[in-house]
Amino acid sequence: MLTATDLAVEFASRGRRARAVDGVNLSVGAGEIVALVGESGCGKTTLARTLLGLERPTSGTVSYDGSPLSYRGKALQAYRRQVQLVLQDPMGSLNPRQTVYEAVAEGPRIHGLPDEEKVVAEALSRAGLRPPERFFLRYPHELSGGQRQRVVIAGALALDPKVLIADEPVASLDASVRGEILALLLRLRDDLGLSALVVTHDLGLAWNIADRVAVMYLGRIVESGPTEEILKNPQHPYTQALLSVLPESEERIVLTGEPPDPTRIPTGCRFHPRCQIVAAGNPIADKCRTDLLPVLPTTEGSQAACHLVTQRQTR
Amino acid sequence: MSLLELDDLSVTYRIASGEVPAVRGVSLSLEAGEALGVVGESGSGKSTLAMALLRLLPKDARTSGRIMLGGEDILQMKWGRLRAVRWAEASIVFQGAQHGLNPVQRIGDQVAEPLLVHKIATPEKARSRVASLLAQVGLPAWRARSYPHELSGGQRQRVMIAMALACEPQLIIADEPTTALDLMVQAQVLTLIKELIASHGISLLMISHDLSVLADTCDRLAVMYAGRVVETGPAGGSFQHPYSQALAAAFPTVGDPASRLAPRGLGGDPPDPQRLPSGCVFHPRCPVALDTCSTVDVELRPAGDRRTAACVLVLEESC
Amino acid sequence: MSITWTRRRLAFGRFWASFRTQRAGVIGLAILLLAVLLAVIAPLFIDAGVTNVVSGTGEKLSPPSWDDPLGTDESGRSVLLMIWWGSRTSLLIGFLAALLSMVIGTVLGIAAGHFRGWIGAIVMRITDWFLVLPSLVTALVLAAILGGSTVTIIAAIGVTSWPSTARLIRAQTLAVEARPYIERSQALGGGHWHITTRHVLPNVAPLLLASTTLEVASAIVTESTLAFLGVSANKTSWGTMLRGSYDWGAATSGAWWYILVPGLCIVIVVMAFTLCGRALENVLNPRLRKAV
Numbered sequence: 006m007l008t009a010t011d012l013a014v015e016f017a018s019r020g021r022r023a024r025a026v027d028g029v030n031l032s033v034g035a036g037e038i039v040a041l042v043g044e045s046g047c048g049k050t051t052l053a054r055t056l057l058g059l060e061r062p063t064s065g066t067v068s069y070d071g072s073p074l075s076y077r078g079k080a081l082q083a084y085r086r087q088v089q090l091v092l093q094d095p096m097g098s099l100n101p102r103q104t105v106y107e108a109v110a111e112g113p114r115i116h117g118l119p120d121e122e123k124v125v126a127e128a129l130s131r132a133g134l135r136p137p138e139r140f141f142l143r144y145p146h147e148l149s150g151g152q153r154q155r156v157v158i159a160g161a162l163a164l165d166p167k168v169l170i171a172d173e174p175v176a177s178l179d180a181s182v183r184g185e186i187l188a189l190l191l192r193l194r195d196d197l198g199l200s201a202l203v204v205t206h207d208l209g210l211a212w213n214i215a216d217r218v219a220v221m222y223l224g225r226i227v228e229s230g231p232t233e234e235i236l237k238n239p240q241h242p243y244t245q246a247l248l249s250v251l252p253e254s255e256e257r258i259v260l261t262g263e264p265p266d267p268t269r270i271p272t273g274c275r276f277h278p279r280c281q282i283v284a285a286g287n288p289i290a291d292k293c294r295t296d297l298l299p300v301l302p303t304t305e306g307s308q309a310a311c312h313l314v315t316q317r318q319t320r
Numbered sequence: 321m322s323l324l325e326l327d328d329l330s331v332t333y334r335i336a337s338g339e340v341p342a343v344r345g346v347s348l349s350l351e352a353g354e355a356l357g358v359v360g361e362s363g364s365g366k367s368t369l370a371m372a373l374l375r376l377l378p379k380d381a382r383t384s385g386r387i388m389l390g391g392e393d394i395l396q397m398k399w400g401r402l403r404a405v406r407w408a409e410a411s412i413v414f415q416g417a418q419h420g421l422n423p424v425q426r427i428g429d430q431v432a433e434p435l436l437v438h439k440i441a442t443p444e445k446a447r448s449r450v451a452s453l454l455a456q457v458g459l460p461a462w463r464a465r466s467y468p469h470e471l472s473g474g475q476r477q478r479v480m481i482a483m484a485l486a487c488e489p490q491l492i493i494a495d496e497p498t499t500a501l502d503l504m505v506q507a508q509v510l511t512l513i514k515e516l517i518a519s520h521g522i523s524l525l526m527i528s529h530d531l532s533v534l535a536d537t538c539d540r541l542a543v544m545y546a547g548r549v550v551e552t553g554p555a556g557g558s559f560q561h562p563y564s565q566a567l568a569a570a571f572p573t574v575g576d577p578a579s580r581l582a583p584r585g586l587g588g589d590p591p592d593p594q595r596l597p598s599g600c601v602f603h604p605r606c607p608v609a610l611d612t613c614s615t616v617d618v619e620l621r622p623a624g625d626r627r628t629a630a631c632v633l634v635l636e637e638s639c
Numbered sequence: 640m641s642i643t644w645t646r647r648r649l650a651f652g653r654f655w656a657s658f659r660t661q662r663a664g665v666i667g668l669a670i671l672l673l674a675v676l677l678a679v680i681a682p683l684f685i686d687a688g689v690t691n692v693v694s695g696t697g698e699k700l701s702p703p704s705w706d707d708p709l710g711t712d713e714s715g716r717s718v719l720l721m722i723w724w725g726s727r728t729s730l731l732i733g734f735l736a737a738l739l740s741m742v743i744g745t746v747l748g749i750a751a752g753h754f755r756g757w758i759g760a761i762v763m764r765i766t767d768w769f770l771v772l773p774s775l776v777t778a779l780v781l782a783a784i785l786g787g788s789t790v791t792i793i794a795a796i797g798v799t800s801w802p803s804t805a806r807l808i809r810a811q812t813l814a815v816e817a818r819p820y821i822e823r824s825q826a827l828g829g830g831h832w833h834i835t836t837r838h839v840l841p842n843v844a845p846l847l848l849a850s851t852t853l854e855v856a857s858a859i860v861t862e863s864t865l866a867f868l869g870v871s872a873n874k875t876s877w878g879t880m881l882r883g884s885y886d887w888g889a890a891t892s893g894a895w896w897y898i899l900v901p902g903l904c905i906v907i908v909v910m911a912f913t914l915c916g917r918a919l920e921n922v923l924n925p926r927l928r929k930a931v
Contacts, residue, residue, distance in 0.1 A: 057826050059822065059825055059826060078830070081828075082828045082830075085826060085827060085828035086828065089826060089827070090822070090823060090826035090827075092819045092822065092823060093819075094819055097818050097819040097820065098819045098820050098822075098823045099820055100818075100820045100838055100841075100842070102841050102842060103841075104646055111824060111827055111829070111837070112827040112828065115827055115828045115829050115833055116828060142645065142646055142649075157823070160823070160827070161827075164827065164828075
């Protein structure tokens with residue numbers, strides 16, 4: 006449905022080139038929920054923005070339904086009806102001077118859809134704000150955090166999209182409200198066949214709603230596959246470490262050092278300076294330090310970008 | 321005797337449209353060397369509680385009840401005594417390490433500040449003390465000459481912890497110490513806090529919206545909802561109050577089939593403190609509310625295994 | 640549509656309720672409304688004839704009396720009637736020049752803030768260039784070249800006073816554009832026109848209103864200054880009256896009313912606009928509101 010092929014996005018950062026996204030293959034199938042997991046600065050938000058066409062890739066392509074995304078006005082606008090965005094901060098995503106009605110009607114107005122009031126009412130009730138008329142004249146500051154995020158989701162639904170890209174959709178919401186919003190995403194998938202790419206740092210969230218997980222580190226996807234396989238039996242040392250710091254895990258692997266700098270991507274395996282297995286004196290550590298890893302292809306099954314995993318498989 | 325004992329602590333903010341009860345009759349105690357976690361959502365009053373402990377609230381807040389720290393009531397203290405208590409006996413680690421540090425002052429000077437203010441050390445002694453404090457939080461001594469912007473978020477939070485440790489307090493109050501930090505850095509900071517309180521025998525009162533952070537670091541947990549403690553009990557035990565249970569379910573266990581493709585949360589939103597529901601304030605959102613819950617408010621009551629919970633259902637089970 | 644109108648009525652009600660608490664602002668507004676009303680209804684009672692040099696009926700430079708409550712000028716014209724008629728020119732030039740400056744400033748300010756690439760850079764360089772030009776001298780030269788008419792005076796004032804508005808609007812635009820709802824709107828398919836008119840403009844409008852009100856005051860002062868320096872629309876305005884009083888040595892001949900009355904009128908109206916503008920700023924600027 007939505008596919009990224011060899012996608013790379015670079016920025017100029019303090020005189021150096023930052024490779025925020027550095028070769029990513031990723032696809033979101035029809036009716037599929039994919040979680041893109043990573044720490045801040047790993048490029049997951051840039052990847053999401055590029056998939057939405059808000060950022061132009063330096064190389065590689067984004068394609069929707071098999072045809073590559075065009076960045077010319079008309080085609081891009083048509084694409085925007087298919088792929089919609091939900092941001093982290095629902096207060097900031099709503100114009101404080103617009104009512105709920107205007108916020109949800111914005112998309113239909115831009116695209117000149119007929120029956121505006123009906124579309125808005127339907128989108129609001131789909132997003133769980135019922136009866137919708139009660140919310141029309143409210144302002145964002147009169148709503149609770151959960152309601153605001155529902156308004157943002159309704160605003161996306163009003164265009165009847167096929168794919169939703171949600172950047173940390175519940176990170177700024179209260180814990181007790183979170184579940185309801187996630188349940189809403191699942192329900193939208195079941196009722197409308199909506200696909201979703203959920204960008205998050207929260208593995209619990211991925212476990213809660215995602216069919217597939219892609220773990221991103223420093224601009225690349227290092228491991229991807231079905232949620233159950235990746236989260237229960239992670240192969241890549243980075244995924245293992247991420248899972249190990251969750252409270253219920255027995256043995257913690259706390260990686261030393263800070264999230265790395267996309268202007269200085271290490272040689273060899275990009276994870277090797279922080280890798281716990283390299284630090285523990287792994288026999289092929291030299292390979293990890295010098296040999297580049299290939300970019301993971303788009304597949305349904307599990308895969309990991311790690312010399313150790315490759316070695317284990319070939320043996 | 322407990323190190324810290326809160327007795328019927330209430331905090332009310334006076335604003336233009338009336339009074340806002342932020343904390344409503346909280347009684348808690350913290351033993352020496354114990355780590356207590358206070359968890360709650362936004363508006364539950366947890367941060368107000370933390371600020372009230374050292375009388376750091378704005379002027380429009382009215383505090384009542386008692387806060388006994390080492391046998392002395394903080395609310396009755398004279399200004400001079402209170403200043404001595406702050407940092408020297410109880411210190412606070414704020415959330416958002418970006419703003420807690422002065423951007424134009426070197427790290428070393430900021431860490432040394434409480435030592436010099438409380439005349440604990442001479443400037444020369446302070447310098448060596450700063451080096452040892454930085455070493456304790458895992459930062460090299462040369463970092464003392466850095467400015468805050470040269471440090472990463474995790475390193476800044478380490479500096480904040482070093483500042484809190486400077487005067488060797490008996491109690492550290494940590495208000496969302498790891499919020500806005502990355503998963504891995506958060507784990508690093510939590511591990512550090514755990515090691516430090518264990519090795520120094522310091523008591524910890526840690527406040528967070530994230531139950532998983534507290535469950536990992538603290539011995540005991542208190543759950544707050546709408547300005548009240550609705551449950552206390554050992555960390556790691558199973559919750560009895562339906563709100564705590566819902567909160568726990570919001571942080572799913574990866575690998576637990578029950579939560580797979582089944583996110584759980586509560587309907588509705590936390591109540592407006594100016595318009596609290598009648599009876600048990602949780603009843604409009606409670607999945608197991610009885611008819612009586614809308615009229616009867618329940619105090620904390622024993623719920624087995626050093627646990628107390630404020631719920632009608634708890635009584636029926638233990639009887 | 641009824642939904643929008645209900646909402647606007649509610650919003651205006653809230654705005655008025657908080658404006659009313661600003662006592663200085665209410666006084667300013669009352670003075671302004673009175674001044675504008677008097678200027679508008681003037682033709683019902685008098686005409687341009689009161690400013691005609693040959694139609695002066697009273698004594699030359701006579702002090703206030705029952706016949707001429709505010710005295711007369713060098714041609715025996717009633718100062719009161721001239722002030723009344725002159726207010727039309729002064730206010731008209733003030734309002735239109737401020738409007739012109741606001742339109743130029745807003746368009747360029749939003750453009751500079753929205754198009755951040757080379758377009759924004761060029762617009763900002765032009766703005767800076769105008770900002771460092773001594774605006775009074777420029778206006779003087781412009782008006783002198785273009786010739787004296789109401790339109791040229793308005794143009795001269797408007798064209799020289801917009802850079803500060805543009806600066807203000809650009810800063811506000813940058814702040815608004817950093818908000819996530821701009822990104823959301825982009826993702827919904829909104830183009831430059833949509834984003835600037837639907838999101839940026841409504842969010843800078845309150846600030847704009849307040850700054851324009853202050854701008855009117857300064858335009859009135861500039862008009863008077865220009866007139867005093869000899870560049871006028873050849874119509875009686877408060878500025879030309881001051882010029883006249885100076886030319887005829889009103890100060891040395893003790894005709895205090897001839898200087899004081901137009902001077903006070905300028906001070907009062909400018910003050911009223913300033914009070915109103917400050918009150919609007921207090922009510923509409925969320926940052927100031929929080930600080931209060």
